[in-house]
Amino acid sequence: MSGKTLVTIKGVRDGLVFVLDDRCEWDSLLKELEDKLTRHGQQLSGAAMQVRVRLGRRQVNEDAKEKIRDIIGRYGNLLVESIESDAEGPPAIPRDNLPLYRMSGIVRSGQTVEHDGHLLLLGDVNPGGTVRCTGDIYILGALRGIAHAGCEGDTGAIIAASLMMPMQLRIANVISRPPEEWVSEDSRMEFAYLRGGVMEIDRITQLHRFRKEATLSKGV
Amino acid sequence: MGEAIVVTSGKGGVGKTTTTANLGTALAMLGKKVCLVDTDIGLRNLDVVMGLENRVIYDLIDVAEGRCRLGQALVKDKRFEDLLYMLPAAQTKDKNDITPEQVKAIVEELKPDFDYVIIDCPAGIEQGFRNAVAGADKAIVVTTPENAAVRDADRVIGLLEKTRIGSPKLLINRIRPSLLKRGEILDVDEVCQVLAIDLIGIVPDDETVIKHANQGEPIVMNPQSRAAIAYRNVARRILGETVPLMPLEEKEGFMRKVRKFFGMG
Numbered sequence: 001m002s003g004k005t006l007v008t009i010k011g012v013r014d015g016l017v018f019v020l021d022d023r024c025e026w027d028s029l030l031k032e033l034e035d036k037l038t039r040h041g042q043q044l045s046g047a048a049m050q051v052r053v054r055l056g057r058r059q060v061n062e063d064a065k066e067k068i069r070d071i072i073g074r075y076g077n078l079l080v081e082s083i084e085s086d087a088e089g090p091p092a093i094p095r096d097n098l099p100l101y102r103m104s105g106i107v108r109s110g111q112t113v114e115h116d117g118h119l120l121l122l123g124d125v126n127p128g129g130t131v132r133c134t135g136d137i138y139i140l141g142a143l144r145g146i147a148h149a150g151c152e153g154d155t156g157a158i159i160a161a162s163l164m165m166p167m168q169l170r171i172a173n174v175i176s177r178p179p180e181e182w183v184s185e186d187s188r189m190e191f192a193y194l195r196g197g198v199m200e201i202d203r204i205t206q207l208h209r210f211r212k213e214a215t216l217s218k219g220v
Numbered sequence: 221m222g223e224a225i226v227v228t229s230g231k232g233g234v235g236k237t238t239t240t241a242n243l244g245t246a247l248a249m250l251g252k253k254v255c256l257v258d259t260d261i262g263l264r265n266l267d268v269v270m271g272l273e274n275r276v277i278y279d280l281i282d283v284a285e286g287r288c289r290l291g292q293a294l295v296k297d298k299r300f301e302d303l304l305y306m307l308p309a310a311q312t313k314d315k316n317d318i319t320p321e322q323v324k325a326i327v328e329e330l331k332p333d334f335d336y337v338i339i340d341c342p343a344g345i346e347q348g349f350r351n352a353v354a355g356a357d358k359a360i361v362v363t364t365p366e367n368a369a370v371r372d373a374d375r376v377i378g379l380l381e382k383t384r385i386g387s388p389k390l391l392i393n394r395i396r397p398s399l400l401k402r403g404e405i406l407d408v409d410e411v412c413q414v415l416a417i418d419l420i421g422i423v424p425d426d427e428t429v430i431k432h433a434n435q436g437e438p439i440v441m442n443p444q445s446r447a448a449i450a451y452r453n454v455a456r457r458i459l460g461e462t463v464p465l466m467p468l469e470e471k472e473g474f475m476r477k478v479r480k481f482f483g484m485g
Contacts (some may be wrong), residue, residue, distance in 0.1 A: 092372065106416055108374045108375065108377055108378035108381075109371050109372075109374035109375040110374075110375040111378050111379060124414075124416065126374050126414055126415075127367075127370075127371055127374070127414070128371050128374065128375065129374075142413075144414065
């Protein structure tokens with residue numbers, strides 16, 4: 001384990017703030033939280049204290065929040081007031097668990113491909129063709145038609161395409177029509193995402209800045 | 221056993237009937253026995269373009285409903301000995317008066333007697349399209365270098381891919397080199413990139429096509445026309461020959477080059 005502190009406890013006027021690291025593995029985070037509380041158990045006894053937990057950009061579901069409440073709640077005098085996450089969008093759908101549907105071929109004018117989960121299309125979407133799914137859309141080919149990602153309201157979904165020349169892009173309830181709102185700048189692979197409810201386009205190499213997924217790369 | 225090829229496009233006015241007439245004539249000129257079938261019931265034109273209008277006695281519907289034998293309805297084009305025939309569409313009925321099964325049966329009956337059965341499809345993707353496609357083994361999708369025509373071609377290709385015909389061949393019609401040079405119309409590569417099917421030919425726009433159609437003489441019979449050469453090339457490709465795409469630019473004559481050199485062109 002590196003020396004990096006995963007759990008930082010700060011005292012504020014009306015209680016304590018637990019700042020939890022948002023890039024590490026979930027299990028090691030919980031472990032350190034427990035360790036810290038055991039070690040500082042003495043200092044934490046006394047009058048009841050309000051605790052606010054900050055998760056940073058990590059997206060967690062209700063179960064995970066309950067786990068944090070449970071661990072902190074074991075120390076009699078601590079009351080969890082809130083658990084906050086900066087991550088955009090509702091964390092309701094753990095996006096990693098959606099199935100990935102892979103298909104090859106051309107989605108031609110008048111044809112629609114719909115799927116629950118993420119979609120990987122090896123081929124083009126032609127003008128007048130539509131792809132729609134509840135998760136992300138990845139197109140290894142040209143997107144010239146309509147793509148609708150996160151069609152059940154996931155504002156964190158993305159649309160990636162090798163050649164981004166769409167008639168329309170939709171993520172959750174946001175619809176954008178190039179080139180009024182944005183212009184594809186180069187012919188490299190790009191992705192579309194929502195920032196503050198507005199469609200943005202960026203090169204695929206910038207995706208990690210938006211997605212802030214827990215870094216799982218192991219090794220040196 | 222011959223091969224049935226349907227000529228279709230989705231959009232109207234891109235040159236399906238002209239293409240059918242000219243490919244059929246070109247194949248007959250190459251010594252193949254060809255039957256043209258007009259399935260545009262209610263709006264028949266193929267007989268007009270072929271100049272055979274006044275010789276129509278029975279039509280497709282008459283054959284389907286058993287009022288005559290198939291052989292009686294075929295109109296023979298006397299310009300080509302015993303090589304070119306046409307089965308006209310009915311003018312007084314509409315597309316719903318015949319079923320895809322009936323058309324298929326007629327085409328199947330024609331195939332043993334001909335090398336090629338070329339079916340002229342009506343515009344649209346409804347009953348008329350289903351009738352025309354039913355008996356075909358292969359398809360040629362005609363488009364022009366315009367967005368609207370390419371969209372419709374794409375739609376039709378999608379529908380064809382779901383039938384037993386599979387991937388059709390593409391013919392880009394009425395290309396105007398002057399507009400192409402100025403980038404005002406789609407170029408051949410752009411069209412092919414979007415539609416992603418094999419190209420069987422490109423035909424330059426040629427004003428004399430209309431003149432010939434009005435005279436009831438398919439343009440392929442006039443070797444001076446560039447469109448004629450393009451259609452002949454397509455016919456040769458249908459026969460399996462490898463023919464390079466013709467350059468779209470008109471070749472400049474020697475005197476014109478000289479004048480241009482001196483800045484007088």
